[in-house]
Amino acid sequence: xxxxxxxxxxxxxQVFYPNNIKDNYVEEYLNNNLGNQVEAHVSFCDSxxxxxxxxxxxxxxxxxxxxxxxxxxxxxxxWNIYIDYIILNN
Numbered sequence: 001x002x003x004x005x006x007x008x009x010x011x012x013x014q015v016f017y018p019n020n021i022k023d024n025y026v027e028e029y030l031n032n033n034l035g036n037q038v039e040a041h042v043s044f045c046d047s048x049x050x051x052x053x054x055x056x057x058x059x060x061x062x063x064x065x066x067x068x069x070x071x072x073x074x075x076x077x078x079w080n081i082y083i084d085y086i087i088l089n090n
Contacts, residue, residue, distance in 0.1 A: 030062040030086070037089040040069060042082045059088075 038059045044050045055078060057071035067083070069076045 027062055027064065030059065030067065033088055034059055034062065038069060039087040039089065040067065040076075040078055041084045041086070042078060043084050044082055 036059055038057065040055045042053050042055060044053070055069050055076050057069040057074075057076065059067065060070050060075070061068040065080050067078050067080070067086075069078065
């Protein structure tokens with residue numbers, strides 16, 4: 001008989017949060033700031049030319065795995081996996 005109380009393979013006293021809780025919070029927060037000026041700091045680790053970039057513009061749309069930023073010249077669709085952080089300029 002196995003008396004293992006931790007059948008879920010998580011060590012005792014470790015809190016487990018499903019990824020969607022954190023993701024939904026960030027997505028909701030960004031959706032509340034649509035239309036605001038933002039700076040998205042992005043890293044493309046496989047690219048020499050675009051390794052570290054900053055995209056500035058208006059936050060237009062937020063999806064589950066991307067954001068859309070536009071400025072006077074361009075519109076950018078940025079995948080969340082490349083975003084390091086976002087600065088909101090209210």
